[in-house]
Amino acid sequence: MTARKVAAGLFVSLDGVVEAPETWHFPYLNEEMGAAVGWANAALIEGDVIAAVKELKQQPGGTITLAGSPTGVLDLTYRPV
Template identity: 30%
Template sequence: MRKITASLFIALDGVVDAPDQWHFPYFSDDMGATVAASMDRADTMLFGRETYDSFAGAWPVREAAGGEDAGFAKTIGDMRKIVLSHRPLTFTWRNSEQLQGDFVEAVTALKNEPGGEIALSGSVSVVRQLLAAGLLDELHLLVHPIAVRKGTRLFDEGDAPIPLALASSTVLDKGVVHLVYTPSAAAPEAGYEEAKQHLPQ
């Protein structure tokens, strides 16, 4: 079964909105290598419509311009791109299509197809749906040392907690921490009586 991984730039206060307004001062060579590595493992990208529109408005132009990022732009252009939207869409960016049918059924079928990993970049609404449905295999958070204090946060209000397990953590240049989480079967249960056993005596 194919793995679905989601990567997000996130501030200390959980904000994932408009990273172009606060993320770039923290970009570094090792962050670039981290982002590139996740793309190297994938041959398909899954998008929400707004994130797709942002990508489609920028990366084809950068590919055509032939600048330093043209190679990365070509990599994204050559990948299969699947967009989640409730309204019919038309595409001008190559290898783009719309997710058809029920979300859970369609994504489950996609995971069962042969191929490499399925990657998400941004697309917070899609990440939330995948987490709620138990379809996300890895959540990569690049935590930036800044509290943005306004904008959309990764986790919205909800009735049930979403338990996760920390798979790895890496400190990058400029104070960014790369955290990788995987789904956890259930949230651990304990109270103060259990916790106080770990206090200094």
């Protein structure tokens, strides 16, 4: 079995800011936007994210999407998953 891919996306303002999206992005989040970005089948991972993603990669399914966290993207980019 081939491991699933992890695709990362960030919330970025028009002027390139990725920090503190909760101050400018989430007031506009509703069900329509959640459906548009594919959050219908989303889960919040708490604790050891690297271990959780390693486990998810071994399960059948499509691409695993990480959204909204510059720190999470860096962790998954520079630490073996």
